[in-house]
Every structure is written in structure tokens, then in C-alpha cells.
Amino acid sequence: MTNRIFLLGDDIDTDQLAPGHAMAGGLAALAGHCLGAVRPDFAASVKPGDVLVAGRNFGMGSSREQAAEVLKHLGVAGVVARTFAGIFYRNAINLGLPVMIAKNLDDVSDGDLAELDVVCSELHLTEKKLVVQLEPLPEYLKRLLADGGLVPQLKKRFAAERARLED
Amino acid sequence: MVTQSFRKLIADDEATGAAPLLSAVGVMAQTLAQKIIARAAGRDVVRPGDVVTATVDLAMIHDSGGPRRVEPILKELGAGLFDASRVVLISDHFVPGDTDEGARILEFTRTWARQRDVTFHDGEGICHVVLPERGHLRPGMFVVGGDSHSPTGGAFGAYMFGVGATEMAGVLATGEIWLKVPGTILIEWRNRLCDGVMAKDIMLALCARLGMDGGCYQAIEYCGSAVAVLAMQERMTLTNMAAELGAQAGLIAPDEVTVAYLKKAGVEVGDWQHFSSDPGAKLLAHHVFDAATLEPQVAAPHSPANAEPVSQAPATAIDIAYIGACTGAKYQDLKYAATILRGRKPAPCVELIVAPASRHDQDRAAAEGIMQVFEDAGARILANACGICAGYGNDRLGEDVTCISSTARNFKGRMGAASSKVWLGSPLTVAASAVAGHIADPREFLAESGRAP
Numbered sequence: 001m002t003n004r005i006f007l008l009g010d011d012i013d014t015d016q017l018a019p020g021h022a023m024a025g026g027l028a029a030l031a032g033h034c035l036g037a038v039r040p041d042f043a044a045s046v047k048p049g050d051v052l053v054a055g056r057n058f059g060m061g062s063s064r065e066q067a068a069e070v071l072k073h074l075g076v077a078g079v080v081a082r083t084f085a086g087i088f089y090r091n092a093i094n095l096g097l098p099v100m101i102a103k104n105l106d107d108v109s110d111g112d113l114a115e116l117d118v119v120c121s122e123l124h125l126t127e128k129k130l131v132v133q134l135e136p137l138p139e140y141l142k143r144l145l146a147d148g149g150l151v152p153q154l155k156k157r158f159a160a161e162r163a164r165l166e167d
Numbered sequence: 168m169v170t171q172s173f174r175k176l177i178a179d180d181e182a183t184g185a186a187p188l189l190s191a192v193g194v195m196a197q198t199l200a201q202k203i204i205a206r207a208a209g210r211d212v213v214r215p216g217d218v219v220t221a222t223v224d225l226a227m228i229h230d231s232g233g234p235r236r237v238e239p240i241l242k243e244l245g246a247g248l249f250d251a252s253r254v255v256l257i258s259d260h261f262v263p264g265d266t267d268e269g270a271r272i273l274e275f276t277r278t279w280a281r282q283r284d285v286t287f288h289d290g291e292g293i294c295h296v297v298l299p300e301r302g303h304l305r306p307g308m309f310v311v312g313g314d315s316h317s318p319t320g321g322a323f324g325a326y327m328f329g330v331g332a333t334e335m336a337g338v339l340a341t342g343e344i345w346l347k348v349p350g351t352i353l354i355e356w357r358n359r360l361c362d363g364v365m366a367k368d369i370m371l372a373l374c375a376r377l378g379m380d381g382g383c384y385q386a387i388e389y390c391g392s393a394v395a396v397l398a399m400q401e402r403m404t405l406t407n408m409a410a411e412l413g414a415q416a417g418l419i420a421p422d423e424v425t426v427a428y429l430k431k432a433g434v435e436v437g438d439w440q441h442f443s444s445d446p447g448a449k450l451l452a453h454h455v456f457d458a459a460t461l462e463p464q465v466a467a468p469h470s471p472a473n474a475e476p477v478s479q480a481p482a483t484a485i486d487i488a489y490i491g492a493c494t495g496a497k498y499q500d501l502k503y504a505a506t507i508l509r510g511r512k513p514a515p516c517v518e519l520i521v522a523p524a525s526r527h528d529q530d531r532a533a534a535e536g537i538m539q540v541f542e543d544a545g546a547r548i549l550a551n552a553c554g555i556c557a558g559y560g561n562d563r564l565g566e567d568v569t570c571i572s573s574t575a576r577n578f579k580g581r582m583g584a585a586s587s588k589v590w591l592g593s594p595l596t597v598a599a600s601a602v603a604g605h606i607a608d609p610r611e612f613l614a615e616s617g618r619a620p
Contacts, residue, residue: 011379011470014315015581020558023231024261024268037580057380060413061578063315064232065331086384086415087315091331140218140345150337154244 003049003077005125006042007110008035010055014088017059017067027066027073034070048075051116051123053108055081058099059088068092077116080105080123080134093141096149100134107132118145196445198351199418200386203326203442207309215350215385215451224308225253226338229294231260231559232313234279235272236332237339249342254285255303257294262552265561292525292551295319295407295493299399300527302432306421306439311338316493316575318414321406322399323429324421324442326386329410349385349415350451351444356393358459363610365503366401367495367573367593369393370408371464371474377454379472382414385451388444389419393458399428400499407494408575411471420444463609465571466591469579477596477608487570488513488601489582490594491522491549492556495573498528500594504573505532505540507598507612512544514604520562522549544601558582564589571600 012035022033035042052058052071058081059067068091071079078098082105092099098118108114113127123132137145147153195212197205205213207221228237233256241247248254258276261269280287288297295316298304306324311317313335320327328346330338338344356369373381387409394402402419409417419425420443421436429436462476490496490504501523513519521541523529529551532538541548549555555562556574564570564583570590572582577589592600595609602612 013576013578013581015558015576015578019580021563021583023559024266024272037585057413060379061315061576063313063317063329063331065236065333068331083380085380085413087329087331089384090334094331094333094337138218150333151240151243154246154337154340158244158246 003047003051003114005051005053005108005110005112005114006039006046007108008039008052008054008058011057011060012038012054014059014061014064014067018064018070023064023066027069030066031070031073034074043074046074046076049077050075051077051114052079053081053105053123054079056083058084059092060085063087063091065091065095068095068097072097078118080116080132093144094150096145098145100137102132102134105132196448198386198444198448198450199324199388199420199442200326200349200351200416201448203307203309204346204348206307207326213348215348215449217348218345219348220343220345221309222342223253223311223338223344225255225303225310226335227255227257227294227298227303227310227312227314227317228335229256229260229314230258230262230272230276232332232335234276237336238279240333240336241340244336244340246340248283248285248339251284253342254283254339255288255298256280256285257288257297258290259293259552260557260559262290263550263560269560290526290551292523292527293493293553295403296497296524296528299323299403299428300432300525302429302434305429305434305436306425306442311335311344315410316407318409318417319403319407319493321409321416321418322402323425324419324439326416326418328415346415351386351388351448352382352414352451353388353390353444353453355391355453355455356389356458357391357455358393358457359396360393360458360461363595363608363613364461364463365593365595366397366404368461368464369458370405370411371466371471371591372461374408374411374466374471375464375474377412379411379470380413382409382412384413384415386416386418387412387414389417391458394419395422395424398499399424400497403497404494408471411575463593463596465596465606466577468588468590469577471576471591474591477592477606480606482603482605482607483569483590484605485517485571485590485600486568487564488517488519488597489522489555489570489572489574490597491520491524491554491572492574493524494575495594495597496522496524496528498531500524500573501528501532501537502535504594504598505537507595507602507609508544509540511602513601517601517604519544519546519601520549520555521546522554523551526551555582571597571606573597
């Protein structure tokens, strides 16, 4: 596996993830600007399966869910952070992007080879042969994520309701 | 830093594990947030940490996160609106439609409003200001908004919070949303603010003091004598910037000031006295500050948490003074800024830009001669919309521009080029800085002209 970690600091805000000036266009155009102000190499070098690791309050600011959607579009496997901003956290789960909290990130360096295991709540640093423990998601959110996000979950619910009505 | 008395009376809710206090009637004492959520969730009481599903009384959406984002999801779900009469659409992000894509998005928004038959305020101003102004809010309501500054509605004693578009689509389809019942952080401001100090200064000081995540996605409730004497739109600045503290909601219990505003907006207020925190309700924290010791604040680039008293900030030269946004260009904000700008002009090197937060507020300001003050000062007047604050349209900050702004956020690159630098201040401080040509203390100008706002 060659998935890598992009290590970021505290207070990564939604304008850095999805800048306002690019909000009128589509997701592909927006993706090119993702994190451009703090990590200019990110959009061009991120590969599917890579993991973002950040400090406190990741995703602070706007409610624009493109901030989470754009990461999913770029193939990011998930975000691990000390804390998340509330709206971003909800948006990410609703869109099926794993967001995991870690108390201790001391072992993590930028560029580490890594694999995110959402089910076991672990971040494997494969080259370093270390495991970073992540806080397990609450059951409600685990189900939401397992369903693929809010839209697939609602589809399932509506289908079940329709089936009940037809019975 | 602010000099203040600061007390943490009650520690973490779950950590203490203390028995819930009982009110006189034997029901568990609850905070304002708990009472509203309990009602919306169909329960007598809720406890912080409970995960509940609540029925929304109103859903507010705008042109950016609204129709263009929710319609494809509603289609995919094969769902209609849970109740079109409980949906309010307001265009503000892409107004005035000065880019091709923005104009197309506005056109889609208008068509959707007709097709879905929802209440639509088009080009009337910024959603957080228009919503109460047009009488859509009243105490005790449980409301979601498709914008992060949705806590603004809490100034009216409503529990209102921001969600993304997918979550909003879910609300529009079902009328429901889940939430974890928040604990309440009570922030009390005793005594009175001094002349030259505004609600915006309170919030910048709190950002510096508590941090951008100090609200921990819980509910913040503001109280105290300094809050009680504030006009509604100043209170709205407090709840609006609860977002900058990372809270889910910002609340102020309704009082006579709230009721007077709402009656003027044509609202049948109903039972409002019930919507306040019970004495003895458990709190996450209780901060007590002395408003009389608070100085005007400015926040250096690129975070509201970089706030410090303007008297201690470097007299940084500015290129643009911006009075705009739901945070800083409501009628009250315009009125305050005009007290300094009346009979004065910006320094030659400074461009003054004013984007009144709503048409209604602009009309009122015009009727009182306030807009004339801005015109006499040579200000450029922008549309009643999010304007430069959102950075969506053609009006953006250029490379290396230094701006002082009455808006809520100064994140890197938000209002334009990544090399631009945005300082945040109150409308008074922005006006004073415009005249001085550098970041300046508004109190000097107020003293000079002998007029306190």
C-alpha cells in the first residue's frame, strides 16, 4: 500500500477546503483549489486512499458541505483530527466521508505511509509499524456511515415505508 | 486581553454526575436550549448528551446551499417538501448575479421557488437579517438554516443552527433532524459597555478568550445587564458569532425588547415568558465578564481569535474599510458607523465600501440620513447581500490588499486573494480606521466630536 498522510495544523477552515471564489462551479473545478492557501501541492498530489491528519477544530467556518465533498471527490479515505468543527463533522458523515477523533497524534508525520481502518477505529502507520488509536464512532453515526451517508439511508427508509404501505 | 472577572462556577456536566436540580414544580430544571429541544422532540425533558430526533418548525435556505444543491437530492429520493409553508428561501450569496455562473444559479433559485411554492425573499438582503425582519422567527421555535451563521436566530429565543445541503435536503424531505442535546455555556456580561464599544467587540474578545472551538458545538446563552440593554440587532451580532466560537447555537432569552421588535415585524409572539433557563439548571460553564472594562477590539489576520484591544494594536495602514455582512452592516451597525463618518471623509488612500445587510435596513438608514453620510464620504455602496464577506462575486480583495472589516471571519483568502490581509473590528472601529487611514480607536473620534452613539 502506498497511501500517505497529509499532516495539517489546527483550525483548517472551510474557505481553505472550498474557497468561495470557486463555489459557483462544479466539484472538479473546486477540487483544484482545495487547501491551496495552506498546502499548494495538495490537490495535485493527493491520491485515492490518502489520509488527512490535523489538529484541533478541523473544518471550522462555513456550513458549505463542499468542504467535505471535495475531499471525498479527491479520494481521501478519511480525516483524523484532535477535534472537528460541528457542522463539518455532520456534513462529512452525511456524505459518507469518515471523520475520526484521535487524542494522541504524536507518532504521525507528514508523508507517513498509512491505512485508515474505520471499522476497528485505528490508523495504521504501515512503514513505522505503529497503530494510532482512534475514538470509535457513536453507533448512530457508524450506521449512517455504513449506509454510505444520509441520502442512501433515507432511500432505504423511504423504500421500507413504501413497502409497508403496499403490504 | 480583556480585564475581567472570570469564574467557572460549574464544571463539566457529565464529569460531575451531580443529581439534576429540581425546579419548584418538581420538573427537572432545564436550560432554554433544553426546553426548546424537548418540545421539538416531543418530550417533557431532555438531558445534555441525549440523541433525539426533533421536528423542525422552520427551514431556511439560501441560493448557495439551497435549491441548486437540495433539488438533485430530493429528486434522487423521490421526495417532496415536508411542508412548503415551513420553508423560507432567501437569495443573498450570488446576489447581484455579477458573474455568469452566479446569474445562472440565481435563475435556478427563482424557478425553484415558483415550482416548490415556498416563501422567497429575493434580493432583499442577507438571510439572517431578513428572516426575523420579515417575521419568520419567534421565541421557542426550533429552526435549521442552511448557513453557518444560522445561530443568529437565537437572539429571538429560537434554537437555530446551521447544516449543510445534504442534511438540509433530509430536513426538507422529512421535517426532522437528529441532534445531540447540547450543554449550555452561560456567558454573562455585567454592567454596561462603554461608549465606543459594541456587541462586535464582545464577540471578538470572546473569540480571543475562549478560542474558535471554545463553544465545543454546545449551546451558548448570553445574559447579564450589558446584554439586556442592547438593541435586537446588537444582540443578533452576539448570537451570529456564536458560530465563530464553534457553538451549535447562540441564545438570548426573550424579553420586552425582543417582543417589541417582533410585534413591529408583525409577529404574534404568544407565550414567551416560558422560554428562559430555569434557575438551577445545570450548566457546562458560567463565565462572568465585566462589560465596563471591555475596550474596542480588532482581530489581526487570519483569525477572529487574534483579537486584542485596538489601543494596543499597531496603527496598520489600510487600503479598504468594509462595512458589510449579517454581522456588521445591519441598521444598528450603519447607524453607529455614521456617527463617526458624519462630516468626515476617509483618508485619501482608503476606499470605503458599504453593503447594507438588508434593503429594509438600507431604506431605514436612508430615511434617517445615514445613507447620505456614506454617500458624502464617497463610499461605494454594494447590493444588500453577502458581498465581499463570502467572496463569491466579482467584488473581492486583490493581491496584498489590507482591509479592516466589520464582518465575522478573516480566514486567509476568504474575502479575496490569499495575500490579502483582513482585520476585524466593530462598525465604529472600521469607520474610525477609514478616516484615520490606519487601524484606529473609535473612542478618539467620538470624544473629538462629543457624540456618543
